[in-house]
Amino acid sequence: MMSEQEAGYDFYRALILRRQLILAGFAAALLLSLCVDLALGPARYGLDEVVRALLWPGEVSDQLRVVLWEIRMPVALMALVVGASLSVAGLQMQTILNNPLASPYTLGISAGAGFGAALALAFGVALVPIAVEYIIPLNAFAMAMLTAMAIYGLSLRRGVSSETIVLLGIALVFIFNALMSLIQFFASQQAVAAVVFWTLGSLTKATWSKLAISTGVLVLALPLLARQGWALTAMRLGDAKAESMGVKPRRLRLEVLIIVSLLASISVSFVGTIGFIGLVGPHIARMILGEDQRFLLPGAALSGALILSLGSILSKMIIPGTVIPIGIVTAIVGIPFFLYLILSRKGATW
Amino acid sequence: MRLPLPLLLPCMLLTSIAAGHAASVEITDIAGRQVTVEAPAKRIILGEGRQIYLLGALEREAPFARVVGWRQDLLQADPDTYAMYAEKFPELKALPTFGGFKDGTFDVEQAASLKPDLVLMNLEARAATEDAGYDDKLAHLGIPIVYVDFRDDPLNHSIQSMRIMGKVIGKEDKAEEYIAYVHQQMARVTDVLAMAKFDRPKVFVDRAGGYSDTCCMTFGNGNFGEYVEIAGGTNIANGILPSTFGVLNPEQIIAANPDQVIVTGGQWEAYVPGGNWVGMGPGSNLKIARAKLEKLTQRTAMTGIAAVKTGQFHAIWHQFYDNPYYFVAVQRVAKWLHPDLFDDLDPEATLKDLHDRFLPIAYKPGYWVSLSDQ
Numbered sequence: 001m002m003s004e005q006e007a008g009y010d011f012y013r014a015l016i017l018r019r020q021l022i023l024a025g026f027a028a029a030l031l032l033s034l035c036v037d038l039a040l041g042p043a044r045y046g047l048d049e050v051v052r053a054l055l056w057p058g059e060v061s062d063q064l065r066v067v068l069w070e071i072r073m074p075v076a077l078m079a080l081v082v083g084a085s086l087s088v089a090g091l092q093m094q095t096i097l098n099n100p101l102a103s104p105y106t107l108g109i110s111a112g113a114g115f116g117a118a119l120a121l122a123f124g125v126a127l128v129p130i131a132v133e134y135i136i137p138l139n140a141f142a143m144a145m146l147t148a149m150a151i152y153g154l155s156l157r158r159g160v161s162s163e164t165i166v167l168l169g170i171a172l173v174f175i176f177n178a179l180m181s182l183i184q185f186f187a188s189q190q191a192v193a194a195v196v197f198w199t200l201g202s203l204t205k206a207t208w209s210k211l212a213i214s215t216g217v218l219v220l221a222l223p224l225l226a227r228q229g230w231a232l233t234a235m236r237l238g239d240a241k242a243e244s245m246g247v248k249p250r251r252l253r254l255e256v257l258i259i260v261s262l263l264a265s266i267s268v269s270f271v272g273t274i275g276f277i278g279l280v281g282p283h284i285a286r287m288i289l290g291e292d293q294r295f296l297l298p299g300a301a302l303s304g305a306l307i308l309s310l311g312s313i314l315s316k317m318i319i320p321g322t323v324i325p326i327g328i329v330t331a332i333v334g335i336p337f338f339l340y341l342i343l344s345r346k347g348a349t350w
Numbered sequence: 351m352r353l354p355l356p357l358l359l360p361c362m363l364l365t366s367i368a369a370g371h372a373a374s375v376e377i378t379d380i381a382g383r384q385v386t387v388e389a390p391a392k393r394i395i396l397g398e399g400r401q402i403y404l405l406g407a408l409e410r411e412a413p414f415a416r417v418v419g420w421r422q423d424l425l426q427a428d429p430d431t432y433a434m435y436a437e438k439f440p441e442l443k444a445l446p447t448f449g450g451f452k453d454g455t456f457d458v459e460q461a462a463s464l465k466p467d468l469v470l471m472n473l474e475a476r477a478a479t480e481d482a483g484y485d486d487k488l489a490h491l492g493i494p495i496v497y498v499d500f501r502d503d504p505l506n507h508s509i510q511s512m513r514i515m516g517k518v519i520g521k522e523d524k525a526e527e528y529i530a531y532v533h534q535q536m537a538r539v540t541d542v543l544a545m546a547k548f549d550r551p552k553v554f555v556d557r558a559g560g561y562s563d564t565c566c567m568t569f570g571n572g573n574f575g576e577y578v579e580i581a582g583g584t585n586i587a588n589g590i591l592p593s594t595f596g597v598l599n600p601e602q603i604i605a606a607n608p609d610q611v612i613v614t615g616g617q618w619e620a621y622v623p624g625g626n627w628v629g630m631g632p633g634s635n636l637k638i639a640r641a642k643l644e645k646l647t648q649r650t651a652m653t654g655i656a657a658v659k660t661g662q663f664h665a666i667w668h669q670f671y672d673n674p675y676y677f678v679a680v681q682r683v684a685k686w687l688h689p690d691l692f693d694d695l696d697p698e699a700t701l702k703d704l705h706d707r708f709l710p711i712a713y714k715p716g717y718w719v720s721l722s723d724q
Contacts (some may be wrong), residue, residue, distance in 0.1 A: 043605030063604050066653040071601045121562070124623040136563075188426045191621045194562050197597075204600065205563055321590035321602040 019295045022288055026302035030080070033309040037076040040313060042321045043067050078206035079312040079326070080305040081214045082267040086274060087281025087304020088218075089264040091296065092225060094282055095232050096253045097162040103278035104264035107151055107165075108172030109144045110275060113268040115176045115183075116143030118195045122187035136198070137210070140269030147172060148261030152254060201272035201327030203312055210270045217266050221259050222301065228252060229293035236291050274327045277304050280338045287341055307334055372467070377517050380473050380507050381497040390520030391467035392416055397448070398472040399424030401498065402435065403674050404512055407528050408521045410710040414442050416519060418464045422447040428669050430617055430631040434711040458484050462491050468518065473499035473507070501672035502594075505576055508532070508674040528708055535677045535700055536580075539684045542691055543582045551609035551687050553583040554657070557595070558668060559613035560626030560642065565600045565651045573671050574614065574679070581684035582691075583610070600651030610686060611657040613646060614668040615639070628665040634716035639665060643721060662686070664720040675704060682718055 039050050045064060053060045053068040086104060093102035104110050116139035119125040126135050127142040150172070155165050180199075184192045225232070231252055234242040239249045264278065281304030282296075289299040311330040316323050372388035379385055394416045396402065400423060406413040413435070425432045436442055446464060448457060461469065469488060471479060476497055479485055485495050496518060498511035509529050516525025555574045557567040569575035570591030578585045586606040587598055615628030628642045629635070643665045647658045657663050664686055670679035681697040698715065705713035 041605075042599050042602040061654075063654045066650060067601050067604055070650045070653070071604075122621065124619075124621060188621060189423075190427075190558060190561065190616075190618065194621075197562075197564065202564060204565070316599055319590065319592070321587075321599055322597055323599045 019289055019292075023295060023298055023302065026299065026306060030302055030306050030309060033306060033313065034076055034080065037079065037309055037313050038068065038072050041067065041072055041316060074206040074208055074211050075203045075312060076309070078203050078211050078214065078271065079308040081211065081218055082203070082271050082274070083277055083281065083305040083308030084301035085214060085218050085221075085263040085267040085304075086277040087285070087300045087307075088221065088225065088297065089260040089267075090278030090304075091282035091285070091300040092232065092256050092260045093278075095235055095293075096256050097165055098236065098238070099162050099166050100283070101166050101279075102162075102169070103275075103282075104260075104268065105273070105275035105278055106173065107169030108147050108176060109261065109264050110268050110273045111173045111176035111180075112147035113140035113144040113265060114199045114273050115179050116140040117198050117269070117272070118180050118183045119143075121194045121198060122183045122191040137269040141265050144265035144268060145261060147176075148257065148265065152257050155253070155257075156250075197325070198272045199327075200325035201274040202323065202325045203271055203308075203315070204323050205271055214266050214270060217262055221263050222297070224259055225256065226293075226297055228256065229297060232256070233291060233293045233296075272325075272327065274308070274330060276327070276331045276334050277308055280334055281307060283338070284341060287345065375517060377496065377514055379497040379514055380499045380511055381476055383497070385494050385496055387468050387494050387496065387518055389518055391518050393418045393464070393466045394519075395448070395461055395464060395466045395469045396420035397469055397475060397495075399432075400428065400500075400672065401470055401472070401515075404498070404500065404508075404515050405519075406435075406710045407512070407674070407708040408516060408519060408524050410708060412439075413710050414439050414445070417442075417445060418466055419446040419448060419461065428616075428631075429620070430633065431669070431711070434632060434714075438711060458487050461488070462493065466493055468494045468496055470515070470518075471495050471497050473497050473502055500674045500676075502572075504573065504672065504674065504676045505580075508676065512674065531704075531707070532674075532677050536680065538695055539581060539680055539692070542695075543684070543688075546688075546691050548582055548688055548691060550582060550584045551662075552586050552606060553578045553610045553612060553683075553687065554586050554598075554603055554606070554608040554655075556611055556613040556646070558618075558627065559615065559665075560628060560646050561618060561622060562625075564597070565649055566598045566603060568596060568598050569671075570594050570596050574612070577670075577676065577680045577683055578612070578687075581680050581687055583683070583687045600649075603651045604653060604655060607655050609656045609660070610662040611652070611655070611664070612683065612686070613643060613663075613665040614671065615642075615665050616668040628719075630665055630667040630717055630719065631669070632714040632716055636716060636719050639716075639719045640721070640723070643719060647721070661721040664718065664722070666718040670717075675701070678704065678717075686720065686722075 039047060049060065049064060050068060053064050057065050057069060090103040093107060094100055116127060117136050119127065120135045120139040126139065128138045131138065151165060151169060154160060154168055184195055187195065231247040234245045234247050235249065235252065242249055282300040285296055285299035285303045289295045307330060308326065311326050311333065314333060315326050315329045318324050372390060374386050375389040376384060376386050396417055399421045402413055402424060409415065446460065448460070479495065488495060496514060498514055499507040500511055509532060512525050512528055516522040555569050555578060557569055568587045569585070570593050571588045572594030575585040575588055586608050587596065590598065590602070613628055615630040617629045617631050617634070618625060618627045626642060626645060628639050628646070630639060643663065647663055652658050666679060666682060670676055678697055678701045681695055681700055685692040685695055685697055701717065702713045705711065
């Protein structure tokens with residue numbers, strides 16, 4: 001006869017094992033998706049050629065090498081990094097604000113970035129007067145960080161609840177959208193087209209240097225967030241309970257907000273507005289893995305990366321020869337899946 | 351002094367005949383609508399500033415004589431041409447300007463206060479115009495809308511639009527003269543190709559190449575894509591893009607391996623300062639343009655393609671895409687694609703001749719450049 005305690009241990013061990021297996025499954029699916037993304041494209045190279053170009057890039061034709069290493073690879077890897085960054089950013093915004101609606105998109109960070117980019121695209125206004133060849137991402141980044149800091153500044157005021165912060169974010173979205181429309185109203189046709197295209201989000205903007213920066217930020221951010229895993233899990237019980245466990249909610253909020261703003265801003269400024277991942281990635285991970293940050297954090301990163309990687313494959317296969325902007329693809333394909341997940345669950349999802 | 355009525359009437363009649371008094375004329379516009387206008391119209395609103403491309407060819411001495419208001423897009427989209435017109439006809443700067451019908455910012459009250467005989471509208475503004483009910487409102491005021499087009503389908507609609515405008519302002523002879531000229535210039539390409547045996551080179555049209563990092567905007571089977579086909583080439587985006595405008599996967603360009611690349615460019619310093627666009631247009635600096643064109647060959651999507659290896663890499667004025675002077679672009683492309691067939695064709699002479707014979711402004715070179723130029 002097993003004691004109650006032993007049964008509890010067993011249950012816990014089984015739970016941990018199950019969650020570890022789920023994470024491993026996610027990782028395997030991600031690897032597979034990455035391989036498919038690298039193998040597919042309008043230049044119909046055989047699988048053997050692709051593998052050869054991957055392993056011995058010096059021995060294949062210039063064109064094959066360029067297609068694989070300069071066109072497909074940055075896009076495929078950027079999908080993983082941006083997907084993970086946006087999803088993690090969304091997850092921690094939801095956690096620290098204790099609100100299921102929080103994400104880089106709903107808090108106005110994406111809209112801010114879009115406004116910064118539009119200023120550059122339509123009028124050539126540089127908010128950061130260095131490195132004009134990077135004027136668009138720099139502008140986007142500056143506006144995104146400014147937005148995040150505004151949100152934080154307001155959250156410090158007395159009596160501001162997390163609901164207020166989300167409302168504030170939505171207000172910012174509206175302001176930036178109006179400003180964007182104003183820019184488009186005065187801009188040339190050519191510039192309007194460029195602004196619209198930018199806001200649709202596109203991975204084809206990816207380059208190795210952008211990829212390196214995004215990866216660097218993600219690699220720095222993940223351990224910092226993981227270190228706060230227990231505290232963040234506790235935050236989900238409410239500030240008062242978290243405080244009783246020794247968490248300092250205000251400090252934690254600032255620290256996490258700075259990290260995730262950086263994550264979201266970098267991603268959005270490089271690839272444009274991709275609204276859906278930051279909201280849905282974490283929710284999918286939470287439904288499958290639960291609230292424990294030890295699993296939820298890597299889970300959200302993996303699910304975000306997987307969604308964007310699948311989106312990347314679809315975006316170039318829908319009409320072979322062109323690339324449908326990824327923001328459109330992820331929303332159209334991902335939303336029905338998300339709805340299914342929400343509606344098919346019996347219990348509350350938040 | 352008062353004249354007795356029996357004397358006054360014949361006087362009025364005489365003055366009105368002398369002034370070419372308007373008579374009702376029935377025309378079919380580009381949208382296929384039957385419109386009755388008082389022609390020749392004396393007061394016209396240009397719903398699209400670039401309609402001056404057409405009007406200028408009909409009335410080179412005073413292209414703005416009948417214009418009482420216009421949309422300000424010429425200044426935004428084609429500042430070089432605007433500057434040339436403004437220099438010669440400074441009165442255009444004082445003309446009231448409008449927002450676009452398409453974006454719903456056309457002010458119908460302002461339009462009515464200008465008491466126009468008619469409003470010339472571009473075809474693509476039709477849906478927005480009717481949606482906002484401007485057509486009904488203007489009809490109540492007795493102001494007809496006439497639709498013309500030289501952008502959605504320049505090859506088929508430009509000539510018809512010219513004919514309509516000729517009728518509206520009572521310059522049908524001039525319009526027919528221009529139309530005959532266009533037919534004659536197009537025939538210099540199509541007649542030769544109809545007789546000749548030739549291979550169609552694969553062409554990639556790089557729409558506004560270098561304007562943004564994003565590669566590669568292009569044309570589907572319309573517009574420049576169609577110019578390429580008429581000029582005896584194969585547009586590599588044809589059959590891939592479902593509409594006139596679109597974006598190709600950079601990989602697709604490497605896979606298609608085009609024999610020639612045609613970059614469209616304009617003076618976009620105001621929009622993308624220091625950008626990689628190629629600044630073509632009247633009076634452009636060809637040396638700078640060529641250097642920037644050279645730089646565009648180094649983009650990832652151009653790796654190892656035949657056009658870069660052989661130097662068949664060209665840039666042409668972007669505004670030929672919505673311009674009734676498109677036949678010059680067709681000639682230029684034809685000569686790039688088949689230099690041996692068009693040895694005696696000189697597109698630059700055509701463009702100069704067009705200015706000398708029809709246009710209010712003087713010709714300035716700078717509309718194209720090629721890496722194959724010596």
